[in-house]
Amino acid sequence: MDIEVLILAQLMKGAKHGYEIKKNIIFVMGNDKIVNNNSLYPKLKLFEKRKWVIKKTEIQERRPKRYVYSITTEGEERFNTCLTEFTLETIRIDNEWSIRLAYYELLDQETRRRLLDYRETYMNEKLDHLQQLSKVVGNSEDMDYSEELYFYTRSMVLREIELIKELSRKLEA
Known part of the structure; x- marks a missing residue:
């Protein structure tokens, strides 16, 4: 970045x-x-x-x-x-997303919508990936990382999706 x-x-x-x-x-x-x-x-x-x-x-x-x-x-x-x-690829990078969120009030409506759409797309992809991983949670032989990390990551993704939906609702109001 x-x-x-x-x-x-x-x-x-x-x-x-x-x-x-x-x-x-x-x-x-x-x-x-x-x-x-x-x-x-x-x-x-x-x-x-x-x-x-x-x-x-x-x-x-x-x-x-x-x-x-x-x-x-x-x-x-x-x-x-x-x-x-920015592109969808740019907004996959947490720092790039954070910068734009930090200065969100300076973005026009169209840019805000594109930003939220891109990040929501990425978060949904991440959630899908986590759901695929959930099939191996608890099976330590197939697990590449701890169950705690899985649940922590999932909760963070879900919280970010909630934030995006909240910002989207405000944008549409």
């Missing part, structure tokens, strides 16, 4: 310095492995080159200078493209 959309999303909410962008992404995604200085700053430099962001130097008393990044109109357009362009 490219962190492009996550960085741009932070800047959509206002100018920020690098550490603040990183901290907010980690908070939103609940994963400290998703972004680090070696991935963040080269992306910001690339964004600056592409004119998606503007970097300003902020002088601080008794502290090193820091850079504050602001999104440009081109950056806003790129963010919207990143968020709205």
Whole structure:
């Protein structure tokens, strides 16, 4: 997963310095492995080159200078493209689904519908696969993993299907 959309999303909410962008992404995604200085700053430099962001130097008393990044109109357009362009294969990736769910309110009706349809398709495929696996649950000779993992995974899939149906109902209202 490219962190492009996550960085741009932070800047959509206002100018920020690098550490603040990183901290907010980690908070939103609940994963400290998703972004680090070696991935963040080269992306910001690339964004600056592409004119998606503007970097300003902020002088601080008794502290090193820091850079504050602001999104440009081109950056806003790129963010919207990143968020709205996806395929069924993309939405099979949990992080890609999570990103779009995190910024769900920024999606238009048509994009929301497509997102929910794609993820529901994937979750139903996953549920079908689990139902096939259920035939071997309890038979330790044929089981590739524990019964606990099977039931945990199944409950998570069912909960996600409920969420998708709930969001779909709200979309149709």
